[in-house]
Amino acid sequence: MDIIVPIKQVPETSNVKMDPETGTMIRDGVGTVVNPLDLYAIETALRLKEAHGGIVTALTMGPSPAVKALREAIAMGCDEAVFISDRSFGGADSWATSYTIAQAIKQAGRYDLIICGERATDGDTGQVGPGIAAWLDLPLATYVASVTTLPGADAPVGLSVERLVEEGYQILELPLPALLTVVKEIGSPRLPTLRGKKRAKVTEIPLFNAQNLELDPAFIGLKGSPTKVVKVATPKVMRSGTVVRAHDEAEIALAVDRLLAFLDERGLLPRGDRP
Amino acid sequence: MSFVWTLAEQHGGRLKDVSFELLSRGRALADKLDTKLASVVIGDGVSPEQLEALIRRGADEVYAIMDPRLAHFVCETYSNILSHLVKTYQPTIILAAATSMGRTVMPHVAVRVHTGLTADCTELDIEPGTGNLLQTRPAIGGNIMATIKTPQHRPQMATVRPKSSRPLPEDATRVGKVIEVPLIESLIDERVRVTGYRTDTADFVNLEEADVVIAGGRGMKKAEHFGMLHDIAGVFGGVVGASRDAIDRGWLGYSHQIGLSGKTISPRLILTAGISGSIQFLAGIKTSETIVSINTDPDAGLHKVADFGIVGDLFEVLPELQRRLHEHAAAPPAATTATADDERPDERQREERV
Known part of the structure; x- marks a missing residue:
């Protein structure tokens, strides 16, 4: 073959x-x-x-x-x-x-x-x-x-x-x-x-x-190509995100709390009551 | 003025969600061009109610080509039909989903009808003055956004990243025409035969169509630990993904892989655990709506792109997250959280698909 x-x-x-x-x-x-x-x-x-x-x-x-x-x-x-x-x-x-x-x-x-x-x-x-x-x-x-x-x-x-x-x-x-x-x-x-x-x-x-x-x-080549690139931009990679530390039990509980509140705010938390 | 078209997708006689996502893109373009939007459905057994749903969600016309021999996607036949329709009706724009079907049939048709095609677009617009379609897509691993046009050929063709737009709400007052286009026998290409489907694999996932993806990387340490991610995914009605590191260690099958050599996804939410965030991985998730990362390393690449990052040990954070999520899901729903059916068209269809 x-x-x-x-x-x-x-x-x-x-x-x-x-x-x-x-x-x-x-x-x-x-x-x-x-x-x-x-x-x-x-x-x-x-x-x-x-x-x-x-x-x-x-x-x-x-x-x-x-x-x-x-x-x-x-x-x-x-x-x-x-x-x-x-x-x-x-x-x-x-x-x-x-x-x-x-x-x-x-x-x-x-x-x-x-x-x-x-x-x-x-x-x-x-x-x-x-x-x-x-x-x-x-x-x-x-x-x-x-x-x-x-x-x-x-x-x-x-x-x-x-x-x-x-x-x-x-x-x-x-x-x-x-x-x-x-x-x-x-x-x-x-x-x-x-x-x-x-x-x-x-x-x-x-x-x-x-x-x-x-x-x-x-x-062929650039001339034979139906598509033309008109603009090239570098997208911003950074998001203005929140970063929290979770190194001990209290911090973990708080971090998860804040995460759930954040998800809820964005309408991403699955069905159920608000936290 | 010639029309804007979208290529609807069906499987087993059921229209897929992407068909409706494409209509919201197409509607915006058709309005800017002051022309009509048509949706092309090639398949078998798509009910009149479903075809009407395309109109209620943005189409002015629906061209339905239905035949038992069109039940399954076969590139040659679908390309013959679409090329024939293009030559007959001469649309100005055709949008298809950047799926296994769209990314196969669109380049085939583009060659046949001699026009340009832009892959996996995340933004579409109309150039003022010329009316050309401006197609923007991430390239070079998402490091650049390239805007591309097809100035001298028609139709202008683009595939659009699934989940990069939301379907329009159903509008029962919209009126339109469903046109049944008869199948021309000579367009059937019998060389390639579909002999079946295999979906029995337990370790298979449809990452691109998921609203929520819970992903793990090398930091998960063992295949067994992905159980935590499956559990969390279950609460969200989502699926589990993984970085290349995890796939190469054999913890999950290839269909789970996210990144440059895996899937590029745009879910509403991606939560990652134990993924540091290589350039290759980030390329696969950059257009996600919300990114959450859990990683011990405060300098992890993922924390830099995340909307919400937790610097901590995933083996401590995930169990707490699981506990709280289950507690939350078990709580009685408040009246205010009830969402109108119109805004959540995805939910119902996903359940049926599973």
């Missing part, structure tokens, strides 16, 4: 600066990691590969340094990688990003399955996975917490998955090829191995850019 895993490089901390002009992130001088939620997608792909054979290809789109994320994916056990990078792709929103990635996947070759993380921890939209599925017209299951394969004559022909939804788990059957986005419950991501790290250094990673990708120039 050949699997493509689109991943994203994200800032390591949450202390990111924004460019007030373009409303996009300033990535310089900030440590980066593979989006933590993408590690679960890589893990899922590697487990399926271990059970059914095939090749796992990590794919990312981003500025030049983002190639590092692909090397980390190879170190974890991915076989190959594809890098999508071009100045003209910069500032893409989830619509333009999913278009560009979908075009690259079309050109990258054969696949049975695409597995994405639930969302990236920086942009936090979760829109690129479903977007890619729409572009490629692939059956889609989001928030997948478990996967089992439906066996065919010699290879799996479909998947049965459990989606984490508000009511519990929705169980779906999808034919292959398909696209999944997975959640943390799917399994703990493995650590990179020494052998993997060595392989990561020497693996050749093909580059897709504006020259060798078939793209509608009106659909």
Whole structure:
């Protein structure tokens, strides 16, 4: 089963600066990691590969340094990688990003399955996975917490998955090829191995850019993005809250008293008489 | 002027609370634009009374597409239907809830109809002059609020964080039209099949739709100690959540996790115990209405964002809180605390859902 895993490089901390002009992130001088939620997608792909054979290809789109994320994916056990990078792709929103990635996947070759993380921890939209599925017209299951394969004559022909939804788990059957986005419950991501790290250094990673990708120039980058950031503000984090000390019995009783009065004032105290 | 739309959600033929929350958002926008508000319901078995309730709570029109094959959310089919409706009626704005359904079908439709979509908005407004929808959302772990618009494409699409607005009270005098839109056969995509639901898991929680969340972290020390939190949650009719630390120790299942790699929630009340408040955790609770924290460390991050903080040992404070809450709940209700049904639409539906 050949699997493509689109991943994203994200800032390591949450202390990111924004460019007030373009409303996009300033990535310089900030440590980066593979989006933590993408590690679960890589893990899922590697487990399926271990059970059914095939090749796992990590794919990312981003500025030049983002190639590092692909090397980390190879170190974890991915076989190959594809890098999508071009100045003209910069500032893409989830619509333009999913278009560009979908075009690259079309050109990258054969696949049975695409597995994405639930969302990236920086942009936090979760829109690129479903977007890619729409572009490629692939059956889609989001928030997948478990996967089992439906066996065919010699290879799996479909998947049965459990989606984490508000009511519990929705169980779906999808034919292959398909696209999944997975959640943390799917399994703990493995650590990179020494052998993997060595392989990561020497693996050749093909580059897709504006020259060798078939793209509608009106659909890429900041210009091709339907959404525009108009304003970025730093919300006030502090609330003018009350903090009380509860170090002995009397203080505890008083603190709980005040808490109940506070909750009551806000209409949050459950039914019953006023304290 | 083209309409503002909301995408209602149903499960098992029952409209979910978010459907009504979206209407209060949509109503405000439609009024500013001087246009009408319509709600789209895709599903099966949603009763005429429930469809009328959408009108009583703010909609001018309801488009109902009902068919047994639409009973369960399947992205491809729902996306086909919504895309078709968009092309036919050309709304100016579509709001959906930032739920497992909204966050799946909306990006799919946005690609199909070539328009912008903003995820998980907490504020919506209309830009004076242009009439563009201003969509504000927390990004980068809630460290910034980004305001986004879709100036050149229509409809303008947004998903809205559940519980970030309250439903409008029922207004029996409101009049509107319920339009039954027939299902076009070719819009059914049979590739993906729903084979069932699993809800038997005892350790499962619906954090995003809860009004009250009682959350514990590493300071709880043991899985057994979460019993105290379950007890307190019970008094409030709420649910139990946890920080990543607690989840990674296996004290509770993933559905309980709050924060950057878990759920982002906006309950009316979150009470935390033994959670210091990492940036990642705070990102998940920042838009909550009221935050209460109990922690021994006076410098805990949570005390800084809390509306009410108690600096003390949770193993001393929680038992006292439990005792007082039970005492309080057992007391006979005063006449003045009776709340009109209209203001508490959530209560009844939650009981039925459980």
